[in-house]
Amino acid sequence: xxxxxxxxxxxxxxxxxxxxxxxxxxxxxxxxxxxxxxxxxxxxxxxxxxxxxxxxxxxxxxxxxxxxxxxxxxxxxxxxxxxxxxxxxxxxxxxxxxxxxxxxxxxxxxxxxxxxxxxxxxxxxxxxxxxxxxxxxxxxxxxxxxxxxxxxxxxxxxxxxxxxxxxxxxxxxxxxxxxxxxxxxxxxxxxxxxxxxxxxxxxxxxxxxxxxxxxxxxxxxxxxxxxxxxxxxxxxxxxxxxxxxxxxxxxxxxxxxxxxxxxxxxxxxxxxxxxxxxxxxxxxxxxxxxxxxxxxxxxxxxx
Amino acid sequence: xxxxxxxxxxxxxxxxxxxxxxxxxxxxxxxxxxxxxxxxxxxxxxxxxxxxxxxxxxxxxxxxxxxxxxxxxxxxxxxxxxxxxxxxxxxxxxxxxxxxxxxxxxxxxxxxxxxxxxxxxxxxxxxxxxxxxxxxxxxxxxxxxxxxxxxxxxxxxxxxxxxxxxxxxxxxxxxxxxxxxxxxxxxxxxxxxxxxxxxxxxxxxxxxxxxxxxx
Numbered sequence: 001x002x003x004x005x006x007x008x009x010x011x012x013x014x015x016x017x018x019x020x021x022x023x024x025x026x027x028x029x030x031x032x033x034x035x036x037x038x039x040x041x042x043x044x045x046x047x048x049x050x051x052x053x054x055x056x057x058x059x060x061x062x063x064x065x066x067x068x069x070x071x072x073x074x075x076x077x078x079x080x081x082x083x084x085x086x087x088x089x090x091x092x093x094x095x096x097x098x099x100x101x102x103x104x105x106x107x108x109x110x111x112x113x114x115x116x117x118x119x120x121x122x123x124x125x126x127x128x129x130x131x132x133x134x135x136x137x138x139x140x141x142x143x144x145x146x147x148x149x150x151x152x153x154x155x156x157x158x159x160x161x162x163x164x165x166x167x168x169x170x171x172x173x174x175x176x177x178x179x180x181x182x183x184x185x186x187x188x189x190x191x192x193x194x195x196x197x198x199x200x201x202x203x204x205x206x207x208x209x210x211x212x213x214x215x216x217x218x219x220x221x222x223x224x225x226x227x228x229x230x231x232x233x234x235x236x237x238x239x240x241x242x243x244x245x246x247x248x249x250x251x252x253x254x255x256x257x258x259x260x261x262x263x264x265x266x267x268x269x270x271x272x273x274x275x276x277x278x279x280x281x282x283x284x285x286x287x288x289x290x291x292x293x294x295x296x297x298x299x300x301x302x303x
Numbered sequence: 304x305x306x307x308x309x310x311x312x313x314x315x316x317x318x319x320x321x322x323x324x325x326x327x328x329x330x331x332x333x334x335x336x337x338x339x340x341x342x343x344x345x346x347x348x349x350x351x352x353x354x355x356x357x358x359x360x361x362x363x364x365x366x367x368x369x370x371x372x373x374x375x376x377x378x379x380x381x382x383x384x385x386x387x388x389x390x391x392x393x394x395x396x397x398x399x400x401x402x403x404x405x406x407x408x409x410x411x412x413x414x415x416x417x418x419x420x421x422x423x424x425x426x427x428x429x430x431x432x433x434x435x436x437x438x439x440x441x442x443x444x445x446x447x448x449x450x451x452x453x454x455x456x457x458x459x460x461x462x463x464x465x466x467x468x469x470x471x472x473x474x475x476x477x478x479x480x481x482x483x484x485x486x487x488x489x490x491x492x493x494x495x496x497x498x499x500x501x502x503x504x505x506x507x508x509x510x511x512x513x514x515x516x517x518x
Contacts, residue, residue, distance in 0.1 A: 040392035040438050043438070063407065063437055065370070066407070069370075070373070070376075082366075090346075100326070100353050100354065110320075110324075112343070165342060166320065166323070166343070
């Protein structure tokens, strides 16, 4: 079969990401498939491929969404499918999804810019300080900030509201690491611990004026705590049976879903560190002929 | 029963933000002057879909209409007269002028730019593509460009009436601005954009909403 892998130049910026892409290519070729990178300039060639794998930022306003929607409309197997992108790309939508499905997650509120005294008192009493502000389009912990008091809250909120309304406010849950659970077909594909860098509170934090990443420690998927696995399966079933990366916090033996990402990142020897068969499994899914099926919260599609 | 969510208080059962806090299971009519992704108009439809409601407009239709190539593909299939488009990525030459350019990037709104010369075209492409980060949709500029605000398929621009009607039948977006070109006396669809609040005839919107509610 012929697989088109949609990439952008930045998909090759780090050696680890480029190596992971090469491992996808080798896995496909080892199974007798053709695996070609396609760029923006090749979008007209999407009809030539049997399946499309997207390795670029998939927000609905980005080119990758157009690629996904085109491939889906043409009946190709596409990872990520447009439905999953629409659900996962906005933190406001995810917040809604978690509420509707009773998914354990940090206490949260939507904020549309009501800076009135009464509303703010309610927000601060409910979430406490520090509280976390998230722009809906956050990726890799960008546009996620902590406010320690009302003045700081007003400044950050006003900045985020310039580009999107509403934004998400969450209680702060301190932890040394986030679980990253890779899911495919509603099963665990890989498992990692994403640690916060020393002196930071997010997986990518500003420490001493520099953006720093924490360590990534791969864990054998078969060693996933039972409760973590149950949560991950439940959450992914809400979205669909595609490829997802869940961020989960563990606090005193309880698990809280922070977000579910479509298009999770792959860096050589990190996500695949303990479960190197993940490349083969994704290629098998792409060449299975089975389109990604929307989950329990099926959004209206073009009939 | 249809529940109306609108920023126009007079006829709304819910304001957009209040609606996000509810769990309803009805048919929802979402009336907004701006349905762009990350804006309140979009989230109302998304919330309705997550609640399992039938909603007008649907999120997939919203996104398709706001991305020029997807709009063009679906509009042509629906029999709406369209002009051909080309997605330009990178430093291409000899694309032909004059042309009409539209951004396919997440930031630019009201991007419609008419260019007459090659040098103008390159400058426009550079700007609308955010230095070649995003493709730009380019169409031939072959007629007079007109903007038509459509409200539930109606517009006060006579030449665009038939397109506005078909557009609403196809995409069910209650309010928005159609960009058309007049070619040999016929209007052809080029693009779709959100309106500003003051561009909308809210009296007409209220009439339409009443009609939907009474029905």
